[in-house]
Amino acid sequence: xxxxxxxxxxxxLEALADQGGEAGLSEIAARTRLPYGTxxxxxxxxxxRGYVRQESDRRYxxxxxxxxxxxxxxxxxxxxxEPYLTKMVELSGETANMAVLxxxxxxxxxxxxxxxxxxxxxxxxxxxxxxxxxxxxxxxxDRADAAAVFGRTGLPRRTEHTITNVxxxxxxxxxxxxxxxxxxxxxxxxxxxxxAVPVSDGDRVVAGxxxxxxxxxxxxxxxxxxxxxxxxxxxxxxxxxxxxxx
Amino acid sequence: xxxxxxxxxxxxLEALADQGGEAGLSEIAARTRLPYGTxxxxxxxxxxRGYVRQESDRRYxxxxxxxxxxxxxxxxxxxxxEPYLTKMVELSGETANMAVLxxxxxxxxxxxxxxxxxxxxxxxxxxxxxxxxxxxxxxxxDRADAAAVFGRTGLPRRTEHTITNVxxxxxxxxxxxxxxxxxxxxxxxxxxxxxAVPVSDGDRVVAGxxxxxxxxxxxxxxxxxxxxxxxxxxxxxxxxxxxxxx
DNA sequence: ACATCCTTTCCATAATATGGAAAAAGTCTT
DNA sequence: AAGACTTTTTCCATATTATGGAAAGGATGT
Numbered sequence: 440x441x442x443x444x445x446x447x448x449x450x451x452l453e454a455l456a457d458q459g460g461e462a463g464l465s466e467i468a469a470r471t472r473l474p475y476g477t478x479x480x481x482x483x484x485x486x487x488r489g490y491v492r493q494e495s496d497r498r499y500x501x502x503x504x505x506x507x508x509x510x511x512x513x514x515x516x517x518x519x520x521e522p523y524l525t526k527m528v529e530l531s532g533e534t535a536n537m538a539v540l541x542x543x544x545x546x547x548x549x550x551x552x553x554x555x556x557x558x559x560x561x562x563x564x565x566x567x568x569x570x571x572x573x574x575x576x577x578x579x580x581d582r583a584d585a586a587a588v589f590g591r592t593g594l595p596r597r598t599e600h601t602i603t604n605v606x607x608x609x610x611x612x613x614x615x616x617x618x619x620x621x622x623x624x625x626x627x628x629x630x631x632x633x634x635a636v637p638v639s640d641g642d643r644v645v646a647g648x649x650x651x652x653x654x655x656x657x658x659x660x661x662x663x664x665x666x667x668x669x670x671x672x673x674x675x676x677x678x679x680x681x682x683x684x685x
Numbered sequence: 686x687x688x689x690x691x692x693x694x695x696x697x698l699e700a701l702a703d704q705g706g707e708a709g710l711s712e713i714a715a716r717t718r719l720p721y722g723t724x725x726x727x728x729x730x731x732x733x734r735g736y737v738r739q740e741s742d743r744r745y746x747x748x749x750x751x752x753x754x755x756x757x758x759x760x761x762x763x764x765x766x767e768p769y770l771t772k773m774v775e776l777s778g779e780t781a782n783m784a785v786l787x788x789x790x791x792x793x794x795x796x797x798x799x800x801x802x803x804x805x806x807x808x809x810x811x812x813x814x815x816x817x818x819x820x821x822x823x824x825x826x827d828r829a830d831a832a833a834v835f836g837r838t839g840l841p842r843r844t845e846h847t848i849t850n851v852x853x854x855x856x857x858x859x860x861x862x863x864x865x866x867x868x869x870x871x872x873x874x875x876x877x878x879x880x881a882v883p884v885s886d887g888d889r890v891v892a893g894x895x896x897x898x899x900x901x902x903x904x905x906x907x908x909x910x911x912x913x914x915x916x917x918x919x920x921x922x923x924x925x926x927x928x929x930x931x
Numbered sequence: 932a933c934a935t936c937c938t939t940t941c942c943a944t945a946a947t948a949t950g951g952a953a954a955a956a957g958t959c960t961t
Numbered sequence: 962a963a964g965a966c967t968t969t970t971t972c973c974a975t976a977t978t979a980t981g982g983a984a985a986g987g988a989t990g991t
């Protein structure tokens with residue numbers, strides 16, 4: 440049996456995170472169904488320690504104390520991903536990556552390179568726009584505000600294959616959602632293909648995992664079969680890293 | 686008055702973060718002075734929601750659910766930094782940046798550019814090694830494991846001014862700690878000087894803020910006076926973003 | 932100045948979190 | 962394989978806290 444007030448506090452933090460990090464007390468109440476007095480008291484505890492802060496308009500926001508703990512956690516998660524990425528390399532023969540969204544950008548947070556001499560390399564920490572990458576599509580396919588993200592980032596042409604029409608791209612995201620994986624067919628870099636699958640925490644997509652390599656080698660693989668194997672691995676990782684959800 | 690079990694849960698999360706993200710129950714007990722039964726119950730609550738996970742050797746680790754909340758919080762903090770960075774630009778006339786450590790790397794997370802036509806620019810998201818940057822020195826000056834970090838990253842020469850001798854660099858960090866600011870005198874890029882100050886959450890240095898520009902313009906400024914002004918701004922920001930500590 | 936909506940405070944009490952002891956599990960040594 | 966030791970997990974009586982509805986306070990709009 441869990442500790443009720445801790446559960447409730449996590450509910451409040453997640454309610455804030457779900458609303459972009461900031462919300463009023465009554466908005467939190469609407470999402471968590473908790474009484475105002477209870478929310479207020481729990482928020483005061485978080486406030487005292489910097490986990491939450493209060494804006495001048497009395498709205499609450501996630502606070503800086505979460506950043507440090509989040510960063511420590513992220514380093515650990517990156518480490519846990521490696522055995523799973525290794526399995527993806529074994530399955531496909533190609534370099535495997537994990538990426539997350541940071542703001543409007545895709546950031547690579549873990550990688551296991553292919554043993555082949557000709558291999559893809561994406562520097563861990565590298566940031567790219569989501570529209571022309573397979574992991575970007577996987578991440579945005581789960582987001583209601585994908586159109587807004589594309590509005591902010593634009594859809595700059597990286598290669599002749601880059602999808603630069605927003606309607607076509609949004610339609611592509613529908614396809615990604617339906618079939619459970621995304622492709623990058625030379626959209627980010629000529630001659631490079633990439634297949635990505637989502638990592639879920641049970642509620643939402645929190646990361647993407649992908650394999651990438653030369654176009655002809657990726658094309659030679661059975662795409663749906665590969666996707667299915669990658670999805671299984673990604674699911675197992677999601678359970679380990681993020682719990683089975685609630 | 687705060688909610689005791691929430692305070693205790695935060696104590697536990699911070700104890701884990703302080704130990705690199707992983708610890709046994711008795712290690713957490715040593716740090717938090719809480720009874721084993723209490724810690725266990727609170728950990729089970731966090732476990733159920735993915736905020737903590739248990740390794741196969743029964744040790745506990747920070748879990749993936751913290752990553753998402755930490756990322757939302759980081760975006761907000763970056764936004765709050767901008768008014769303070771703006772003040773730094775007004776004070777110095779030069780571009781102001783904020784950076785954090787992610788693993789062994791310095792990452793720029795916020796920037797306000799100088800209005801001057803000749804100005805420094807560091808892409809938000811860019812990662813650099815800490816040894817040759819002012820913010821890197823400020824961040825590592827607070828770290829007991831700075832020597833280990835340098836051991837892992839190496840001290841690659843970026844310019845003829847780069848400090849590549851580890852003893853000299855560690856001595857430099859002592860100086861940084863003593864005087865409260867760090868300098869980059871063309872160590873990362875020829876002709877560019879940089880002055881950085883720490884941002885503290887009350888306990889430890891969580892970020893660095895800096896101003897940088899052409900060497901002659903930075904040299905023409907009164908260094909100690911500038912540092913004092915920047916430290917005040919950074920302190921004010923630390924209070925806003927991270928609370929006054931506990 | 933008033934109405935409305937949102938936030939904060941208060942406090943009686945229902946309900947929970949507590950924590951010491953015992954049980955269980957894992958590791959190390961012989 | 963068995964015993965010693967250390968760490969973790971479970972249990973449950975009860976002390977103590979967290980609760981939440983009502984009232985008070987604050988901000989906004991007219």
